[in-house]
Amino acid sequence: MNSELVNQVAADFGANGLPYTLPIHPNLVHLTLGLFIIGIAFDIAGALFPLQRTILKFLSLTAVRSNFFDVGWYNVLASAIITFFTVASGFYEILLATPAGEDVSAWDLNAMQTMLWHGLGGVMLLTLIVTMAVWRGFQRFKWRKDSIRQVQWVYLLAGLGILFLMYLHGTLGAQLAGEFGVHITAAQLLRSGQDPNAVLR
């Protein structure tokens, strides 16, 4: 964002450009990603359950197939709920970002391009996660209520596709922090010619 515009609100913000010391978005990202990935993983484990019987037996782990589908459903549902807040906090923080203009990332994108793709990707992923949760709900409570395998193969395939999008999207987000120093106190201090070692001690 244009720093003149940001300055309209940011006069008394911290060195990181936020009204609080630690960004909120990256913390909610832990929940969005962790819950969604494990949700899909357990649905895959449920779908391929017959293949794991020997492993589970070897480990003396009692497991019921339908419980794996419970994990698949509840985790994806929780991910869908929390991701609204992940995206909201992400937009708040991306609108307050003032990265240095000149550099390009490892993916040859400059800061503004990276922010645009990460913002767009966030809304797309929210849409996809919520769609997946609704789709999963229909399989669980309507279409496949009585089948042994509660999920369709195409749902699992879609899940894996979304995981790949999450990898791309997450890397863009990591580049905003790790390469452009967005909302990183030490990086912003260095940029304004201050010594983090003195200021942050």
Place this chain on the structure above:
Amino acid sequence: MFEYLPPLNEHNLPYPDTIHPIVVHFVIAMVLFAFICDLIGYFTKNPRLYEVSWWNLFFATISIFISVIFGQVEAGLSLAYGAAKSTLNLHTILGWSLSAILAGITGWRFVIRARNPQMLPSAYLGVSIFLVALVCFQTYLGDKLVWIYGLHTVPVVEAIREGTL
């Protein structure tokens, strides 16, 4: 000997980006969600959620060891400067401790579940609160290392290499 090691990039890492903050997704999210499931399961008397909780906890325990390994590698390469050192030390000690604490609690849960998967003692819930608090505090420390001190970020690594930090 050092010439046999892979070269380090501008994040001071032998691979493109930090891995530890990715692996910890599965510890933070799974421990917190396991607790939420236990809580809802306990108060709505729905033992089905105890199983959801157990599998999340099981996965968190596998993940914490992987995340400690990557965390240790990345801590060693972090070029932690004076102001960041004490936070990194505390994060390291608590990280190792948490791997033992989490494994212990998961073991306890395994026994509870083996005896009666429909029941959860309230003492277990009490200990879970302690676990959740530790995980949150550990996340706070890790957040500080990235978002305050900027370890492994290009501007900070650059400044350290140039000798300005």
